[in-house]
Amino acid sequence: MDAVTEATKRRPGTEPQESIEQRRVRAFERDKGTRRSVILGEKVARGVITVGGLLVIVAVIGIMVFLVRVVFPLVTSGGVLNEANYRLDNSRDMVWVNSDEFQSLATTVGADGRAITFHIPTGREVNRTQLAFEGRTATAVGGLLTRDSVAMAFEDGTVRFIDVGFDIGTVARDAVPEGLERLDQRDELFEGRIFARVLTGDHRTIAPRYGVGEPIEVSKNPIIAIDYKRGGTVERPTIAFATVDSQNVARISQSSVRRNLMTGAETVTTTSGELPNLDLAPGAKVTGILLSGSGDRAIVATDDGMLYRFDVRSVKSPVLAERLRVFPEGVAVTSLAFLSGDQALVVGGSDGSVDVFFRIQRAGVDTADGYQLVRARSHEKQSAPIVGITEAQRDKSIATLGADGSIWYRQSTADEVLFRFNRRTDPATAAEFMVFPRSNGVLLVDKTGGVDVWAFEAPHPEITPRVLFSRVWYEGYSEPTYTWQSTAGTDLAEPKYSLVPLIFGTIKATFYAMLFAVPLSLMGAIYTSEFVHRNVRATVKPAMEMMESLPTVVLGFLAALVLAPLVEEWIGAVLLAFISIPLGLMLGAFTWQTLPARLALRLAGIPKFIFMFMAILVAGYVAYQLGPFFEDLLFYGDFKAWTAGQMGTGTPFMFLLLLPLSFMLVSYSFSRFYGHHYRMMLRGLEKTQAGWLDFARWAAFLAIACLVSLAVASFLTLIGFDPRGSVIDSYAQRNALVVGFVMAFAVVPNIYTLAEDALNSVPGHLRAGSLAAGATPWQTAMWVVLPTAASGVFAAVMIGMGRAVGETMIVVMAAGNTPIMEWNIFSGLRTLSANIAIELPEAVKDGTNYRVLFLAALTLFVMTFVINTVAELIRQRFRKRAFQL
Amino acid sequence: MSLAVRPLARQAVEDRPEQKGRSVRVFSADISATGEPWLWALGGALALGIILIAGFLALIFWNGVTTFWPKPIEVVTLQGGTLVAGEPFRAGVYRPDAGIIAKLSSEQQAFVEENGGFAQRTLYRTANFDIYGDDFRWVSDYEVAKVDYPRDFYLFERQEWGNFVGRIKGVIIDNQPQEYVADVMARAQREARDRFNEIRSIERGDIGRINHRLEQERLSIRRAELRYGPAAPETLAATERAVARIAELNAEFTVHQKRIADIRGIDQRNRVVLEEVGGRTKETELSQIVRYYPSNAVTTPDKIGIYFSRWGEFLSSEPREANTQGGVLPAIFGTVAMTLIMVVIVAPFGVITALYLREYAKQGRLVSMVRISVNNLAGVPSIVYGVFGLGFFCYTLGITIDQLFYPERLPNPTFGTGGILWASLTLALLTVPVVIVASEEALAAVPRSMREGSLACGASKWQTIRYVVLPKALPGIMTGMILAMARGAGEVAPLMLVGVVKLAPALPIDGFAPFVHLERSFMHLGFHIFDVGFQSRNSEAGKPMVFVTTLLLLALIVLMNSSAIYVRNRLKRKYATGHF
Helix, strand or coil: CHHHHHHHHHCCCCCCCCCHHHHHHHHHHCCCCCCHHHHHHHHHHHHHHHHHHHHHHHHHHHHHHHHHHHHCHHHHCCEEEEEEEEECCCCCCEEEEEECCCCCEEEEEECCCEEEEEECCCCCEEEEEECCCCCCCEEEEEECCCCCEEEEEECCCEEEEEECCEEEEEECHHHCCCCCEECCCCEEEECCEEEEECCCCCEEEEEECCEECCCEECCCCCEEEEEEEEEECCCCEEEEEEEEECCCCEEEEEEEEEECCCCCCEEEEEEEEECCCCCCCCCCCEEEEEECCCCCEEEEEECCCEEEEEECCCCCCCEEEEEEECCCCCCCEEEEEECCCCCEEEEEECCCCEEEEEEEECCCCCCCCCEEEEEEEEECCCCCCEEEEEECCCCCEEEEEECCCEEEEEECCCCEEEEEEECCCCCCCCEEEEECCCCCEEEEEECCCEEEEEEEECCCCCCCHHHHHCCECCCCCCCCECCEECCCCCCCCCCEECCHHHHHHHHHHHHHHHHHHHHHHHHHHHHHHHCCCHHHHHHHHHHHHHHHCCCHHHHHHHHHHHHHHHHHHCHHHHHHHHHHHHHHHHHHHHHHHCCCHHHHHHCCCHHHHHHHHHHHHHHHHHHHHHHHHHHHHHHCCCHHHHHCCCCCCCHHHHHHHHHHHHHHHHHHHHHHHHHHHHHHHHHCCCHHHHHHHHHHHHHHHHHHHHHHHHHHHHHHHHCCCCCECCCECCCCCCCHHHHHHHHHHHHHHHHHHHHHHHHHCCCHHHHHHHHHCCCCHHHHHHHHHHHHHHHHHHHHHHHHHHHHHHCCHHHHHHCECCCCCCCCCCCCECCHHHHHHHHHHHCCCCCHHHHHHHHHHHHHHHHHHHHHHHHHHHHHHHHHHHHHC | CCCCCCCCCCEEECCCHHHCCCCCEEECCCHHHHCHHHHHHHHHHHHHHHHHHHHHHHHHHHHHHHCCCCCCCEEEEECCCCEEEEEEEEEEEECCCHHHHHHCCHHHHHHHHHCCCCEEEEEEECCCHHHHCCCEEEEEHHHEEEEECCCCCEEEEECCCCEEEEEEEEEEECCEEECCCHHHHHHHHHHHHHHHHHHHHHHHHHHHHHHHHHHHHHHHHHHHHHHHCCCCHHHHHHHHHHHHHHHHHHHHHHHHHHHHHHHHHHHHHCEEEEECCCCCEEEEEHHHEEEEEECCCCCHHHHHHHHHHHHHHHHHCCEECCCCEECCHHHHHHHHHHHHHHHHHHHHHHHHHHHHHHHHCCCCHHHHHHHHHHHHHHHCCHHHHHHHHHHHHHHHHHHHHHHHHCHHHCCCCCCCCCCHHHHHHHHHHHHHHHHHHHHHHHHHHCCHHHHHHHHHCCCCHHHHHHHHHHHHHHHHHHHHHHHHHHHHHHCCHHHHHHCECCCCCCCCECCCCCCECCCCCECCHHHHHHHHHHHCCCHHHHHHHHHHHHHHHHHHHHHHHHHHHHHHHHHHHHCHHHCC
16 A cells, blocks of 8 residues: 555646546556565564564563573582692691681691691792690690691590691782782782682681690590580680590580679689490400580481480589490490581491481480480491591581591481592501581691592582472481571571472472362353353453452462451351351252242243342351351350360361261262152142252251261261371461462452353354254253363363462462471461462572572472463363364 | 343143133243242352452452541550550451450450450550550450540651651750740741751752762763773863762762751751650650641541641652652552553554554464464563563663763663563553553554555555555554553552662652663562551551552552443444444
């Protein structure tokens, strides 16, 4: 159209002297080809629109790919970054090593008090000091988790505390001194201090710190094992240390330091107590002693595979709490360590095994304090005897050293060996080793000054498919569980990343929501599509559609702040309403049947619908009035106490639960045996009479059903079955009942609209044919319309389910957010979506929790993707079929 | 044709030999064929749904509408002689548990007994949080001795600490204690409020501008450093210039501070002495009092005035008292701004996809895939979009933008964190299916004859679409946009991850260049509901506010939906003949 006008404009036939003939010729000469711009525009439009249209596919795939990309490093990331091996000059008998958290400097201390500080990546010596040991030689060493404070025990039975930490500071970029000596890419050296440029342009400085405390005399004999812990507050620290001397006498000492605020002077008071006689088997030797962080437990290990656990809460009179054989005879316990947090005890044996023990309180154990050490995890065995175990400072990792020089870096929670290294230093030389503070490497120094460094990256060591999806035995738990607890009060708590309770919560919420939503919406949709007047439909349908875009935050708010307290207060009435409303409707229906045909016909349209409203409202009011009475009658006046199992039996609830079942049973058996006879009888009666007869039949059925139900419930109780503890259990205010109900409210409009659409698109001639053949509208709807639309209706339910699975705000607000796994309708839950909404805003970017939450999102995405794709495929097929009819 | 008015069962007369002489109407089918109980179950489900929806809307409407209506103050004398004064907030019947009943006097026990173990209790909003440490108090009917409505009790709405309920003991004007005279107090309070607003305008206007420019100067130094290096002469020159200007600005800042200090000085000299029901007094600056009235003495016209003035404040001012009082203007602004940006983004994509599906694509496997994708986009949980938005928009795109264009602000993120642009983009992704489906419907509704006519006239395909199909389909496409806006305005879960905050210090649009700040976080009505209802110190105190905000949000969404339905119905009527 445009092209034509343009063409005319360009060559206007303006010469007046032209004859008609000439004009006609000129008209033929006109350029009738399409202009190039139009063709170009056409091509551009086609291209842009096609690309734009396909962008939707790109978006869906893009989202999935992005989520996978974020999740992927959980399983793949990490690897060895660097290995180094060198030898320190002139050093001997190295017994301790400590590093700063940036892997810049390490200090190693010899038994004679010689301390050497060196640059870790290059091995360059930075400082060398002699600690004031006064010529004595250390015989045992024990340090804190942070490794900067060490207790050294000597051959004369004394103990000294040594400080081998690092001072870390910042220097503004213009205050950096001249003449720095470059050590490597990152670090520069100046007067025994390391300078490293940080992101802001300033420099970080690291310098070693040395200190030696006064000797404390503990024993007359040389000490062969020591462990040391620090507790209390900064103002009033308490120090506890345990020692074993060469006579196998174990002692526990506690020092409290009192700092004078005026003078700054410290006074140390030490109290000591001897542990009860170990009563070792002849020839057995003590191989180690370990003290828990709060200084209340001491554990002594021997070379015949025994552990002795002492309760040392009272220093003066420690008690032997438990004696436990951990390894078979002949296998020595070679090393002991606590995982960070001091909850889990790691035991290494001379057969290469590394086992983790938890102290668990159990009824009926024969230990002195009611606790018991339980083998919770058996990690993969190393091929040579374990000679050392060292724990990571910030997570639940450990490094274990075998006599053959193999070092395995393991994650204890995930029960996984992350890295396997082999010493390049001589495996026969005893060595001291540590995991770097950020759990990103292992440093080993042998007695002769040989150094092995392995730097690695393991950003998400605690995540394995096993941790995410199966039972894990966590610290402090009495058995393996599915638990989600990504953050806790302290850094040392074990993070628990099981997605199972969240997936369970999602399924539970969806299940209860669908339990309410599916009957309500489908029945409503059938009624709207088949039985109501067009005008009613024209108001109800848009109203329902509008409810679809109702913000769920509003529903959540109402659920949590209005409905939940109300339901809690009126639980009796709510339960009664579940019975009274169906009963009320049935009562209405059977009464309606008794109406004379003429009257029933006249009232059939909107008046009947209004009567249904009335029936529900009256039933609701009855429930409200009789609720407390109902609660008194069946639940001893206090439903919440009843659910908690504090009183009564399970009979009343089972009676209610079995009532519909027994009603169905009764009516099925009746129609099976007497159905034909009964229908023939009805046919012989006038409509009103038939109605009354049917009414009587219904009432009788109800009575019989009640009796049957009561009998069965009593019988079940008699044989010891009680629903409490499974589907029914103690009542929480924000519970699955409320969530299910309100979520149904969010889902109903969705299912209703789609199902109604599907029913409505069944062609009218099918209905007409059925009605013409003599079927009633009810029979038509049930046996003609519904089967035809079944796939569409099913798709509607699927789509509604997809929505329920991902619903967030209602669950966040009304579900209590407790990640527990029980079907109890009166307990809270936490869904995948709510968990994301709660935890992701606080999660550190690219941290473990961040990635696991992305995994949760991916799980949700995949769940809904499958549901929606199936639903859409069904719907497309249905549409094609409905079109063909 | 209505199915419901058909005869429910055929009736026929049949004579049986043994019943001769009596004409009995016998059904050819028995009454079970009509399925009456089943019909009632179906209809009952629909009726129940309607009742629930109506009840839900009525609940919100009633609570929202009545919140701002001035309520009387009841002074309750308890049987022990304690006085409780407050607005009755809500009441209910409850069953006191055995522990409570055991502690009651025998008379009270008899009273409860008489009511079948139930008691009526009323929650009073006693206010005076600064004195009582709580806003509310339950009073059960068995402990009440007497209820009064004294006319000298006032309700004060304060800028801080919430409301105050009590008497006026005296007024201090210009440090001179005076007797309370209504007119004097009213005038003094108005003047004090004017001063309060002046301070606020200085803080927002002048000081805000100075702070903004100070920030700009600091950034200019950093920018020069990054471009030329820390020691370059250009950097030094820029630093010098900036330092000079900073000094100037600081001087200006001091001037404004002085002005504020002066006004504050006047404020401190004008106070009111309040007395709560128990006799404890509290002195408050007049400027801190937003509104006050004698609850039991106000006339109906005055009540109407207070009611509308509260609505006015709600719609036009900022929140105070941890969002539980005051207004929601920033939230309205944030919601509207985000929705508009979203619709600008979503419109082209939605329409293009609809055009592809309806006009260009050949029906086949590819189209089927596009449709599955559209339905998946519609069905993926909104929180997943939030996660994607956070990970992709904020942390991937945003951080890249920061590194390229805002290096001087690092390590503080500009686009590398939640903001209104990212929120809009996230919601655009979420609502694009709504637009696609509606646009497709609209395109389908354009009669084939119009297209064919256009093509027959020699127009190309794109010209036909551009000049014939799209203009005709525009109302339908608009419907889709409005529906998308309604969906987007109500969505909260993804926003919690990509930029919504409980209190935004600055609006996304203001007077400082470049005027539209797409990187800023914002407030949102839906999140406001969540925040006030669940994260404030006292969710009970926030409840009225939540109801009003809910009402506002619902009204907004219902308005959008109804207009969409209206447009669609008009469209349907217009093309009724061309539909099939």
